[in-house]
Amino acid sequence: MIQPPTAPPSRTALDRRAVLALAGGLAMTSAAGAQPTEPAPLSDGQRFDPGQVVELARALAKKPYAAPAADLPDPFKDLTYDQYIGVRAQPSALLWAGEGRGFVVEPLHRGFVFTTPVALHAVEDGVVRRLGYDRNRFTFGKLKVPDDVRDIGFSGFRLYASFNGAPPSDCAIFQGASFFRALAAGQSYGVTARALTLRPAEAKGEEFPLFRAFWLERPGPGTGQIVIHALVDSESATAALRMTLRPGDATIVDVEATLCPRTPLEHVGIAGMTGAYLFGPTDRRGVDDARAAAHECDGLQIRNGWGEAIWRPVQNPETLQISAFLDQDPKGFGLIQRGRAYADYQDDVQRWEKRPSLWIEPLGSWGPGVPQHGWGAGAVQLIEIPSESEVNENILTYWRPKEPVAKETAFSYRQFWCWAVPGAPPLAACSGTRVGKGSAGKRRLFLVDFTGEAPFADGIDPNALQLALHTAPGTITRQRIYPYPERKTVRAAFELDPGNDTACELRLVVKAGDKPVSETWLYRWTP
Numbered sequence: 062m063i064q065p066p067t068a069p070p071s072r073t074a075l076d077r078r079a080v081l082a083l084a085g086g087l088a089m090t091s092a093a094g095a096q097p098t099e100p101a102p103l104s105d106g107q108r109f110d111p112g113q114v115v116e117l118a119r120a121l122a123k124k125p126y127a128a129p130a131a132d133l134p135d136p137f138k139d140l141t142y143d144q145y146i147g148v149r150a151q152p153s154a155l156l157w158a159g160e161g162r163g164f165v166v167e168p169l170h171r172g173f174v175f176t177t178p179v180a181l182h183a184v185e186d187g188v189v190r191r192l193g194y195d196r197n198r199f200t201f202g203k204l205k206v207p208d209d210v211r212d213i214g215f216s217g218f219r220l221y222a223s224f225n226g227a228p229p230s231d232c233a234i235f236q237g238a239s240f241f242r243a244l245a246a247g248q249s250y251g252v253t254a255r256a257l258t259l260r261p262a263e264a265k266g267e268e269f270p271l272f273r274a275f276w277l278e279r280p281g282p283g284t285g286q287i288v289i290h291a292l293v294d295s296e297s298a299t300a301a302l303r304m305t306l307r308p309g310d311a312t313i314v315d316v317e318a319t320l321c322p323r324t325p326l327e328h329v330g331i332a333g334m335t336g337a338y339l340f341g342p343t344d345r346r347g348v349d350d351a352r353a354a355a356h357e358c359d360g361l362q363i364r365n366g367w368g369e370a371i372w373r374p375v376q377n378p379e380t381l382q383i384s385a386f387l388d389q390d391p392k393g394f395g396l397i398q399r400g401r402a403y404a405d406y407q408d409d410v411q412r413w414e415k416r417p418s419l420w421i422e423p424l425g426s427w428g429p430g431v432p433q434h435g436w437g438a439g440a441v442q443l444i445e446i447p448s449e450s451e452v453n454e455n456i457l458t459y460w461r462p463k464e465p466v467a468k469e470t471a472f473s474y475r476q477f478w479c480w481a482v483p484g485a486p487p488l489a490a491c492s493g494t495r496v497g498k499g500s501a502g503k504r505r506l507f508l509v510d511f512t513g514e515a516p517f518a519d520g521i522d523p524n525a526l527q528l529a530l531h532t533a534p535g536t537i538t539r540q541r542i543y544p545y546p547e548r549k550t551v552r553a554a555f556e557l558d559p560g561n562d563t564a565c566e567l568r569l570v571v572k573a574g575d576k577p578v579s580e581t582w583l584y585r586w587t588p
Contacts, residue, residue: 103276105191109184111303114276114290115319118301119469122321126296129178129271133213136204137172145173147202154198156183162280163223164287168192168215169236170199175216177238180274184290189276217272220287222308232308238269239293243478244417245312251336251357251416252396254476256293257300257320258330258459262383262444270295285309298322298329311479312417315424318472325467330442330459332421332474336396339451343494344376353407355451357416358396360491361443361458362482366390366435370580372491375445375456378587382445385461390435395420396458397482399492411451417478423460424473436472438463489513489551489571489579496586499556500539505586509553511571515578516544516551527572528553535565535586542571551579563588 103113140148148170152158156166168181181192196210217236221229224246231250233243239256259268276290286307293300303317320329336358340348356375363371366389373384375396397418400406406413423436439462448455477483489511499506517523523544530537530553540555551571559565565586571579 103182103189103274105182105189107189109187109189109276109278111290114292114303115301117292118299118319118321121292121294122299122323126294126323129273131176133171133176134210136206137170137213138176140172140204142173144202144204145170145175147204148172149200149202151198151200154195156192156277157279160282162282163229163285164232164280165221165229166277167219167221168194169217169219169234171213171216175236177216177271178214179217179272181215181218182274182276184276184278186279218275218277220306222287222306224308225310232312233306235272235275235289235291239272243306243312243314243476244308245478245480246308246310247415248417248478248480249412249415251398251413252419253335253454254419255330255333255335255459256291256302256318257295257298258333258457259295259297259326260328261330261333261457261459262381262446263328268295268297270298270300297324297326311477311483314476314478316472316474316476319469320466320471321469322466325465327465328461329466330461331436331472332423332476333457333459334396334419334421335454336419336456337448337451337454338375338377338445338456339448340377343374343496346379351407354400354405355408355411355413356398357413358398358418358456359400360397361394361441362397362420363388363394363441364392364486366392368392370486370488371583372580373443373583374491374494375443376585377448377455378445379447380587381447382443382585382587384443384445384585385440386443387440389438391423391441391460393420393422393482394441394458394460395477395482396456399490401480418480418482420477420479420482421460422475422477424475426470426472436460436462486580487513487515488577489515489549491580491582492550494582494584499558502558503560504538504556504558506556507554507567507584509569509582510550511553511579511582512548512550513579514549516571516573517546517549518578521573521578523551525573526551526578528555529568529570529572529577530555531568532557532565534562535559557586559586559588 150167158165183190194212220233222232223229235241240253242250242253257270261267270293273294274292278288280287289304291302299321301319305315307313338356341354361373398416401414425434426436442461444457446455492512493510495508497506526542528542536558538556538558543552567584569582570577
């Protein structure tokens, strides 16, 4: 594990006017190809220092927010999806292709919904090289593009990486607002990470921070990692990110983020992520679909600061649902795809079983005061949004600090884009949740399966296992436990009588005596 820094990044001795010039000129530079009026740190030909990205975020936070120009010329400003995917980079546009460095970068064109300009830079031998737009490095399908298109910048970039010595293939994509996605070996894209989350699901409206610039350090041959620096800008805050990406059977991204508020942030999300959930075995209400399930995450997994392992199945609700899981120094959380068999989905096109799980391990946080290891007090927040389409990322989770963030604060964490969560505790994991009509009235029948060795370990009598089961409000009736040693599975069967209540919070653990042998299953029932 990397160790969190013990102090805020040091302020680099910079020409303050140059920093402010770059801060004010970012939109102009990326959209029109113009350079600031005086040489600035982190611009073309300058020496690179990672601390300058943090300094730039600080300087930008002291200026009023200026939205980047969305000034795409014809024929790019109104592209359809089909037209946009017809725009492709030529081999000459790929950065570091053929150099044997294990990574290749493809600049992504602006257009369709990706209209915001983003400045891209390579850092080679310690010197910044701005990547300029050249229309001759793209093919445009059926679009008629004039020869004299000005420098319109880029919308982001796609990263290709060498997995286990193979030729470079899809590994990550940074495009749209402050969103990015990554893959482990053999996976297809699914859950989306967010560099910064502000005011989600609030009446005032969510604020979407934007990537404004990237600096990509040229990787050394055989290192197996690439370092990416990013500047994020928004009405309420700026941020500087340093991301170290290592592709593999689990792709690991170490993130060091410095957050600089313009105003006190009452509702800020750290290490946020979104995923699509249309339906599954738990909720097929109103679904007329031949497939068994359609989702890229089936639950929220948490390891809280008290050592409890939690599994919370996600749902496509009828109305917006917001849940907060209070915690102190969480050990990890993430949106997880546990169904890994084709039969779980029966989808020959989407292949949901290949979508990555995204697991977060907090490393530390620090600010103007005493350095702090861990993230302190707060909550893992879960938002479930009604959706009628599998393309909608309607499940959102993130860490929300208990106190507003009013001053510069930094967070570090590790992302695992993986098939299975690393370091799983020796407990039976929830392998299935099913809900259906109960025996009478409004009662609902639940069948919850836990699979693993723990309930069948030496010295444990499977027939003596017990359920620790609670609901608030509502009443539990007709509960029973079914152990299946041959399948290493325990099934909990019970009925919930909600009475006249419209929401019930359920909690379930399988125990051998006083000892938990399963993770904690949480569930919010709504009609």
